[in-house]
Amino acid sequence: MLLLWLLLLLPLLAMLWQQRPSWLILLRHQVAWRVLAWEAACQQRKLEQSTLRVGQSQQQALTWCLKRAQSPYCLPRGITDMSTFRNQLPLTKTSQVQQEESKEELLPPASPQYHGEASLQATLLGLVTLNKAYPEVLTPGSSACVTPPSPWPGSVPWLRHALGRVSPLGAKDPRTLLLEALMFPGLRALEARTAVELLDVFVGLEADGKELAEAIASGKLGTPLPSRAAELQEALEQGPRGVMALNLWPEQPQGSYLLPPGVPFIELLPFKEGTQEEATSTLLLTDVQREEEYELVLTDHAGLTRCRLGDVVQVVGAYNQCPVVRFTRRLGQTLSVRGEVTDENTFSAALAQAVGQWPGAKLLDYACVESGILDSCDGSAPHYEVFMELRGLRNLSEENRDKLDHCLQEVSPHYKSLRRRGSVGPVKVHLVGPGSFRVLREALAAYPSSSFPPEMPRVLRLSHLAQLLRKRVIS
Structure with missing residues (x-):
């Protein structure tokens, strides 16, 4: 109950303190981090429990998907048995799913109950992990939103004020948002709606960096800031550095990702490079072997299709009973003009x-x-x-x-x-x-x-x- 009151009060405090002195901004930031750390600890305990009881957790996730299935191709009502589900529902590929969806009317929005909890867990644990690895990234005034409606962290909207995001909110084009953000000397991290859009921002920053620095020096958006423009130009000359993806181990040079036992329901299809025959039997999270490669198969309640994504992962470790994987390749991205296969x-x-x-x-x-x-x-x-x-x-x-x-x-x-x-x-x-x-x-x-x-x-x-x-x- 105390946490609920704090969550309700923080947006109000954020609005009241928006124009207050710097010591109040720091106090707001510290309060936000204390609440965040407390809730993140609760989410960490939930993650520990679910990854220690993977079989039970996966069965609960599948049951949730089946009960809320919105697809017209559902299994008989009342069936929640995992073996029946895997035997009666065939594997499909992403291209097949997209073709079917293009023929159907749009489905109603998914219930946020289960996904909301998963999103909250990912957001909180991700922020805490990022703060431990790179504490300077989430200090007050160090992050900026550079795409027009960026929802992150969507499940805890009060954080966008409490953590002191520097760029103004509003429907502006990414270039203007980026230019405004670059004017802040404490900027350490850029936030975007998707990883693809963030990549475009960095590519644009490399291509147009000199022009952006000149705009800051000349005061295109207000006061001329020649010293800040010089800092930006010096940073650009050093080239890009830092982390381009977030996981539980962001300090590792190669991205490793935990496959959680919740929604969507995850299966893994054995993959052998160079073989013509495809495996037809999938494995659950507890059945995979280290160093082996698998294609990801996901099931969600919206379409209730066992969808082969075409993403191949290699199991590189374990977190309790759950596999930790590294993405190695994407199937279907091959060239062939004479029967050869160049992946x-x-x-x-x-x-x-x-x-x-x-x-x-x-x-x-x-x-x-x-x-x-x-x-x-x-x-x-x-x-x-x-x-x-x-x-x-x-x-x-x-x-x-x-x-x-x-x-x-x-x-x-x-x-x-x-x-x-x-x-x-x-x-x-x-x-x-x-x-x-x-x-x-x-x-x-x-x-x-x-x-x-x-x-x-x-x-x-x-x-x-x-x-x-x-x-x-x-x-």
Whole structure:
């Protein structure tokens, strides 16, 4: 009851103290963190209990999904048995789910009860973990909202005032929000609605940093701040540093993520690289083996589909009885013009090797297309085409362009064999202008069956998306 009263009073106190002296701002911040730490400790105990009793927790999650199922393809009413569910409901792929959803009317909004609790737990534990690893990030006035309706942390809205977010709220364009945020000398963290939008912000900051610094120096939004502009320019020259994802172990160099036993209901499909046969039997969280790879299968109550996401994870550890995983690849992101299979990992490794041989170049983003999608064979052998956005280089010599094809032959013997026989032509490399991939993501989000945030494919299968990048080629 005491916690409830504090939660009710904090928004009022935040409004009353908004224009108060700095000592009151610090007091508000300390009170907020004490309440947050107390509630986070409760959520930590819940996490410990659920991860120690994984089988029971997963059964509760599945029962919750089945009772609140909104899909017309539901199991017979009253069935909550896990074996019956897995035997009678077939596995589906993301593309199949999107096609079915595009034919159906929009479903009513999901009940926030279970998801709200999970969101609260993730928000609180995430904030506490981030504060332990990087305490300077969440000091008063150190974070800023840089996308127009950013709900984070949505489940505890009073925090956005109590923790002293520096940028003003309101429906403004991201560039203006970013410019206003950069004027604050204590800025340490940028907040966005989705990771994809945050990536666009950082890409834009790298591309337009000099222009933004000049706007701050000249006082475009008010008082000229030449010293702050100099600080910004110096930071940009040092290059990007820091954490781009949040998990329970943000200090680790490679992201590791806990798979919780709640909603959505999680299954794992064994994955073996290079095998033609697909596994048909899934495993539960307690059945997986360390170092093995699995494809994620999720079930939610909104669609009640056992959906194969196409994301492959490797089990790298355990948290109580729950697996800790690392994302390794995405299925379906493969290139094939002569029956070969060049997956995302193979191509990205070759591309990173090639970019390392281009003086001054830094890869910002890229996408691949099979030549048949663009009808660009022109009598030559089928080949791959790659569109990339670079920083530090606006033109490539033919010698440097050829390095990507040589690197790809080094990492893929099958591709090398096809190239030597002339069955596959050399990779064609195109540089696109700044902001091209932001435009591509906007086009993906506008697609009728697209998810939100839209998945960024490395291999484009639709001609109009490939043509969108082709129109933005600068070299």
